[in-house]
Amino acid sequence: MSDMRCDIELTVNGETVMETVEARTTLVDFLRETLALTGSHVGCEHGVCGACTVRVDGAIVRGCLMLAAQCNGAKVETIEGVSDSGQIADLQSAFERRNALQCGFCTPGMLLTAQELLSNGGVPSRETIREHISGNYCRCTGYQAIVDAIEAVAQARAGGRK
Amino acid sequence: MKPAPFAYAKAKSVEHAIELLGQAGGDARPLAGGQSLIATLNMRLSAPKLLVDLNGIGGLSGIAVRNGRVEIGALTRHVDAERSADIGKHAPLIALAMPHIGHAAIRNRGTIGGSIAFADPAAELPACLLALGGEIEIAGANGRRTVKADDFFKGLFETALSPQDVLTAIRVPAVTKDTRVGFAEFARRHGDYAMAGLAASAKANGAGLAGVRLAYFGVGDTPVRAKKAEAALAGGKVDDAIAALAADLNPSGDVQATAATKKHLAGVLLRRVTKQLMEAQP
Numbered sequence: 001m002s003d004m005r006c007d008i009e010l011t012v013n014g015e016t017v018m019e020t021v022e023a024r025t026t027l028v029d030f031l032r033e034t035l036a037l038t039g040s041h042v043g044c045e046h047g048v049c050g051a052c053t054v055r056v057d058g059a060i061v062r063g064c065l066m067l068a069a070q071c072n073g074a075k076v077e078t079i080e081g082v083s084d085s086g087q088i089a090d091l092q093s094a095f096e097r098r099n100a101l102q103c104g105f106c107t108p109g110m111l112l113t114a115q116e117l118l119s120n121g122g123v124p125s126r127e128t129i130r131e132h133i134s135g136n137y138c139r140c141t142g143y144q145a146i147v148d149a150i151e152a153v154a155q156a157r158a159g160g161r162k
Numbered sequence: 163m164k165p166a167p168f169a170y171a172k173a174k175s176v177e178h179a180i181e182l183l184g185q186a187g188g189d190a191r192p193l194a195g196g197q198s199l200i201a202t203l204n205m206r207l208s209a210p211k212l213l214v215d216l217n218g219i220g221g222l223s224g225i226a227v228r229n230g231r232v233e234i235g236a237l238t239r240h241v242d243a244e245r246s247a248d249i250g251k252h253a254p255l256i257a258l259a260m261p262h263i264g265h266a267a268i269r270n271r272g273t274i275g276g277s278i279a280f281a282d283p284a285a286e287l288p289a290c291l292l293a294l295g296g297e298i299e300i301a302g303a304n305g306r307r308t309v310k311a312d313d314f315f316k317g318l319f320e321t322a323l324s325p326q327d328v329l330t331a332i333r334v335p336a337v338t339k340d341t342r343v344g345f346a347e348f349a350r351r352h353g354d355y356a357m358a359g360l361a362a363s364a365k366a367n368g369a370g371l372a373g374v375r376l377a378y379f380g381v382g383d384t385p386v387r388a389k390k391a392e393a394a395l396a397g398g399k400v401d402d403a404i405a406a407l408a409a410d411l412n413p414s415g416d417v418q419a420t421a422a423t424k425k426h427l428a429g430v431l432l433r434r435v436t437k438q439l440m441e442a443q444p
């Protein structure tokens with residue numbers, strides 16, 4: 001009934017994956033080490049920094065606080081898939097234009113977190129943006145440029161829809 | 163760090179979970195949102211032999227309003243409670259607290275039952291449950307039982323749950339016309355655990371208050387009722403209530419704030435929350 005190793009079948013960025021994982025393997029380690037999807041980063045490994053952010057069944061989660069074994073049957077999306085899909089192309093270019101990244105370590109998590117907020121629609125206040133990214137550490141930029149980039153994209157997307 | 167090896171089992175029902183928890187020589191742990199449990203495993207603060215995943219159990223999540231009470235299933239995610247119109251309308255104290263719990267990605271996974279079972283002394287929900295005089299539904303090897311919030315939080319991370327128990331739901335009284343609630347906390351960064359916080363409920367009584375329940379968090383080993391301050395507040399005297407906190411609370415300092423700072427903040431919180439309690443509410 002219980003196992004040290006588990007067979008899982010899930011989709012990752014739209015592709016079906018079947019693997020056997022150790023029960024203790026976290027989702028982010030599985031993505032990075034078994035599937036070589038190294039765009040999701042590993043910082044603190046206890047939920048504080050947000051570097052490991054990925055989407056599971058459409059919602060952002062901490063990749064370090066979910067087990068790969070729990071993702072049997074799930075739909076997982078990483079920065080690689082979301083980037084390739086083009087849905088955050090405007091956000092990525094706004095980050096680049098406004099220097100919202102320097103070393104880039106926090107960027108994949110920051111982009112996925114920002115995209116979740118933006119997908120609610122409307123133009124969130126700067127305070128709401130700061131609250132929403134409060135779980136994602138950036139040690140380089142001082143956040144101001146990140147808030148600028150997210151705000152600019154929210155305005156552009158709202159304008160574009162009119 | 164990486165967790166020590168453990169086995170994983172997915173429970174199909176509450177009964178199945180209880181049975182699985184009885185295996186592994188009692189060294190098994192229920193896994194809900196994992197937002198506290200997996201963090202402590204990664205840091206090797208604990209190393210159980212078996213995790214019993216509750217996430218596949220049907221019927222453990224959802225919010226229902228019946229018989230004047232709001233019932234929240236243990237597996238209800240924070241994000242769903244935060245967005246629930248029923249909680250906003252019938253349990254507004256919980257609605258006020260939700261946005262302060264961790265960050266968006268944490269609330270997408272974390273569960274109401276997990277927050278209560280984990281019983282972090284600086285957590286918002288245990289204090290809300292205590293302020294509302296709520297109760298906790300538990301299923302165990304010897305059947306089901308209900309425990310009042312006043313009797314549930316026993317000590318630091320210690321509750322009335324035994325290792326084979328599954329918390330299945332919490333219940334709080336739905337608000338009535340005369341219910342007043344208030345909530346405030348101080349945290350260094352939005353979403354962090356509070357340095358000190360206060361959840362409160364009362365009944366309007368003419369121009370004053372009756373049945374005041376003040377539950378502090380972040381100032382003790384458990385959420386703490388400030389009973390002398392409650393009595394003073396029911397007498398209409400805010401300054402007396404703040405003075406009474408000296409006898410009600412005995413915080414120790416932690417990495418976030420010294421004991422003196424926490425005591426001071428407790429008074430500031432009481433003034434703010436009293437103002438909320440005195441305002442007419444829907």
Ligand SMILES: Cc1cc2nc3c(=O)[nH]c(=O)nc-3n(C[C@H](O)[C@H](O)[C@H](O)COP(=O)(O)OP(=O)(O)OC[C@H]3O[C@@H](n4cnc5c(N)ncnc54)[C@H](O)[C@@H]3O)c2cc1C
Nearest residue numbers: 047194195196197198199264272273276279285329354355
């Ligand atoms: C960066 C970060 C910031 C956070 N900030 C806050 C904050 O500000 N305020 C706050 O309140 N919380 C905060 N949390 C914790 C978060 O709210 C957790 O989700 C919550 O405390 C535990 O819920 P869970 O569902 O994730 O439980 P889990 O982590 O799965 O379990 C926690 C404990 O409870 C037990 N348990 C869980 N469910 C049950 C059940 N149904 N029956 C019996 N036992 C059970 C488990 O065995 C385990 O011992 C934070 C977490 C992180 C990572």
Ligand code: FES
Nearest residue numbers: 043044045050064
């Ligand atoms: S590595 Fe997961 S939150 Fe830091």
Ligand code: FES
Nearest residue numbers: 102104138139140
């Ligand atoms: S760009 Fe370096 S951590 Fe954010």
